[in-house]
Amino acid sequence: MANSNLPRRIIKETQRLLSEPAPGISASPSEDNMRYFNVMILGPTQSPYEALHVEFSAANRLKLCGCMVQPHKALGSWRSPSTSSCGGVFKLELFLPEEYPMAAPKVRFLTKIYHPNIDKLGRICLDILKDKWSPALQIRTVLLSIQALLSAPNPDDPLSENIAKHWKTKEAEAVETAKEWTRLYASGA
Amino acid sequence: MTLGSGGSSVVVPRNFRLLEELERGEKGIGDGTVSYGMDDGDDIYMRSWTGTVIGPHNTVHEGRIYQLKLFCDKDYPEKPPSVRFHSRINITCVNHETGVVEPKKFALLANWQREYTMEDILTQLKKEMATPHNRKLVQPPEGTYF
Amino acid sequence: MGLSWSNTRRRTATCYHPPPQPPSCYYHHHAEPISPSSSSATTLLLSFIIITRNPSLSLLPHRHHHIKPTNGWYPVIRHHVGFASAINTATAQPILPEPAPFVDHQNAKRVRNDVNVHKDTLKVEIDVSNPDHHLVSFVFDALFDGSVTIFYFAKEEQDGKFFPAFPEAHLPEKISFQKGLGQKFHQPSGTGIGLGFFELDDLSKSSPEEDVFPLVIAAETFLPVDLTNENDDSVLNTLRHMQITQAVLERKNGDSFHVRVIRQILWVAGVRYELREIYGIGSSATEGFDDSDQGKECVICMTEPKDTAVLPCRHMCMCGECAKELRLQSNKCPICRQPIEQLIGIKINSGDQ
Numbered sequence: 001m002a003n004s005n006l007p008r009r010i011i012k013e014t015q016r017l018l019s020e021p022a023p024g025i026s027a028s029p030s031e032d033n034m035r036y037f038n039v040m041i042l043g044p045t046q047s048p049y050e051a052l053h054v055e056f057s058a059a060n061r062l063k064l065c066g067c068m069v070q071p072h073k074a075l076g077s078w079r080s081p082s083t084s085s086c087g088g089v090f091k092l093e094l095f096l097p098e099e100y101p102m103a104a105p106k107v108r109f110l111t112k113i114y115h116p117n118i119d120k121l122g123r124i125c126l127d128i129l130k131d132k133w134s135p136a137l138q139i140r141t142v143l144l145s146i147q148a149l150l151s152a153p154n155p156d157d158p159l160s161e162n163i164a165k166h167w168k169t170k171e172a173e174a175v176e177t178a179k180e181w182t183r184l185y186a187s188g189a
Numbered sequence: 190m191t192l193g194s195g196g197s198s199v200v201v202p203r204n205f206r207l208l209e210e211l212e213r214g215e216k217g218i219g220d221g222t223v224s225y226g227m228d229d230g231d232d233i234y235m236r237s238w239t240g241t242v243i244g245p246h247n248t249v250h251e252g253r254i255y256q257l258k259l260f261c262d263k264d265y266p267e268k269p270p271s272v273r274f275h276s277r278i279n280i281t282c283v284n285h286e287t288g289v290v291e292p293k294k295f296a297l298l299a300n301w302q303r304e305y306t307m308e309d310i311l312t313q314l315k316k317e318m319a320t321p322h323n324r325k326l327v328q329p330p331e332g333t334y335f
Numbered sequence: 336m337g338l339s340w341s342n343t344r345r346r347t348a349t350c351y352h353p354p355p356q357p358p359s360c361y362y363h364h365h366a367e368p369i370s371p372s373s374s375s376a377t378t379l380l381l382s383f384i385i386i387t388r389n390p391s392l393s394l395l396p397h398r399h400h401h402i403k404p405t406n407g408w409y410p411v412i413r414h415h416v417g418f419a420s421a422i423n424t425a426t427a428q429p430i431l432p433e434p435a436p437f438v439d440h441q442n443a444k445r446v447r448n449d450v451n452v453h454k455d456t457l458k459v460e461i462d463v464s465n466p467d468h469h470l471v472s473f474v475f476d477a478l479f480d481g482s483v484t485i486f487y488f489a490k491e492e493q494d495g496k497f498f499p500a501f502p503e504a505h506l507p508e509k510i511s512f513q514k515g516l517g518q519k520f521h522q523p524s525g526t527g528i529g530l531g532f533f534e535l536d537d538l539s540k541s542s543p544e545e546d547v548f549p550l551v552i553a554a555e556t557f558l559p560v561d562l563t564n565e566n567d568d569s570v571l572n573t574l575r576h577m578q579i580t581q582a583v584l585e586r587k588n589g590d591s592f593h594v595r596v597i598r599q600i601l602w603v604a605g606v607r608y609e610l611r612e613i614y615g616i617g618s619s620a621t622e623g624f625d626d627s628d629q630g631k632e633c634v635i636c637m638t639e640p641k642d643t644a645v646l647p648c649r650h651m652c653m654c655g656e657c658a659k660e661l662r663l664q665s666n667k668c669p670i671c672r673q674p675i676e677q678l679i680g681i682k683i684n685s686g687d688q
């Protein structure tokens with residue numbers, strides 16, 4: 001069945017992702033398919049995808065968001081622990097194809113996001129997911145790269161032509177739209 | 190080319206399977222007599238699709254362009270999509286009132302397997318149009334819809 | 336042409352070309368400096384592979400001398416050029432002529448290095464009491480007593496001897512040292528050279544044939560010799576270890592020079608080896624393999640200890656099985672994406688000799 005003969009590498013990566021999550025990232029495999037991961041990425045600070053700071057206690061936030069496996073570690077790169085948010089939480093899905101790690105994982109955003117390298121279906125234009133894949137990369141490094149892509153949109157290599165054009169011609173306005181979308185869709189609720 | 194799990198133990202989840210099918214549809218299939226695409230580019234769950242079949246040669250369907258609607262629910266591809274003709278057509282497996290392709294009369298849907306794709310459905314429907322019991326049936330006027 | 340994989344047999348291989356400068360990357364490994372309390376020279380010495388370049392010399396019978404499963408053993412690759420050297424030096428079995436493999440997968444062998452100049456510490460500085468002249472300094476390890484000779488524009492001869500191209504400018508002098516790790520070598524004041532004698536352009540490169548280098552440091556040691564064998568030249572030769580460091584001098588600002596080491600060569604038992612650092616070897620399974628140690632595991636299966644390095648980029652990052660698997664799908668190093676020309680298995684665990 002789906003989870004028989006799961007390569008040891010995948011088991012190890014999964015264990016490490018759960019026991020030592022990268023800051024602002026959580027990934028957990030789905031119960032019926034160990035190659036299929038539910039992923040949460042927090043929008044990086046000082047990006048338009050940054051979490052909005054709402055005055056909730058940390059405990060309240062966790063109840064509201066209910067998404068972080070290990071909140072303190074996961075939020076390590078955030079600001080002070082008392083600031084908290086229900087914005088800037090992006091849901092993704094990740095799948096390890098049969099050829100993994102010789103082939104890249106497949107990843108896409110499920111949360112709507114206004115970004116020149118991410119299309120309406122959440123598909124991501126990122127070289128390491130395509131021709132620059134290396135089997136030395138891992139789920140963790142892929143997700144960190146995606147998080148970094150949120151900090152550094154690249155409108156010169158766009159996936160969404162319109163957003164890229166917007167970014168190049170009226171950057172301030174595009175950033176505002178990205179913030180607005182973050183507020184509207186990336187509430188983590 | 191086989192999309193999906195293809196007999197291995199690896200199960201491609203619904204969304205990634207549909208993304209594969211989308212990409213394949215965008216590239217164009219075979220001789221172009223069968224094609225499909227997504228209806229709503231904003232629907233991240235990729236549920237509604239429109240398929241097109243060009244009627245096969247040496248049949249009453251020759252030269253006709255048939256449009257179909259395919260709906261992939263959450264349980265796709267474990268379960269087949271629901272399929273109905275938008276363009277009017279007279280073949281045995283299609284309900285005359287609604288245009289729905291009736292699974293009982295269309296083996297591919299009746300004996301659905303996870304590896305089957307929307308492309309397989311459209312290709313099989315094209316073959317269905319050319320079967321002896323369908324190829325000479327009187328057809329509704331072109332350009333009419335269910 | 337075809338792929339050929341063997342973990343047990345050595346075979347002829349295509350000529351090795353010096354690799355480009357390794358790219359900076361997260362596996363980049365530098366040998367760690369030795370702490371004075373360290374009882375072993377090997378943290379440092381291990382970070383090399385050794386490549387013989389001289390086919391005739393590599394046919395010399397392999398001598399087993401003082402082999403012990405201890406520190407200080409280099410993994411070695413003996414590179415035979417052409418089919419003339421079709422002798423498996425490890426097992427003395429002839430190798431059947433077969434098509435040259437597209438990518439060679441061979442095992443490294445180890446030799447012990449008794450003397451090592453830390454190439455990162457090599458400097459030339461102005462002689463304070465003789466400001467026209469420059470003096471060489473560096474840190475080195477020696478397991479036995481020996482000597483250092485500094486040459487300028489020295490030409491390497493077939494037998495491992497060096498001759499200065501301009502003896503009128505500087506005559507090399509042997510300077511003795513005693514055994515010890517992490518020693519600092521300073522060229523005595525007054526024995527230096529006036530670098531102003533040479534063109535800057537000449538100082539910054541080797542000869543086109545790569546046999547003359549602006550700065551050559553020969554460090555050699557001798558094992559304590561049994562007196563009865565003292566006059567036996569071949570024994571002497573066997574016991575002599577020599578490490579050659581070939582460098583160029585690049586002008587920085589003012590009168591100061593930066594030393595860039597181009598190559599290190601090792602002569603052991605009359606065989607010439609070229610030393611190359613391997614990236615990632617320092618975190619390989621030298622001290623046993625613990626399943627939870629992420630630095631030691633193969634980057635592909637994350638299960639087996641890594642024991643295979645990629646040439647020419649010298650990234651040691653995979654186990655043998657995954658290296659085979661990778662070659663079926665890709666010709667790029669997983670770490671730096673440079674094309675793979677060759678794979679070498681390197682076993683570092685002591686006790687497998």
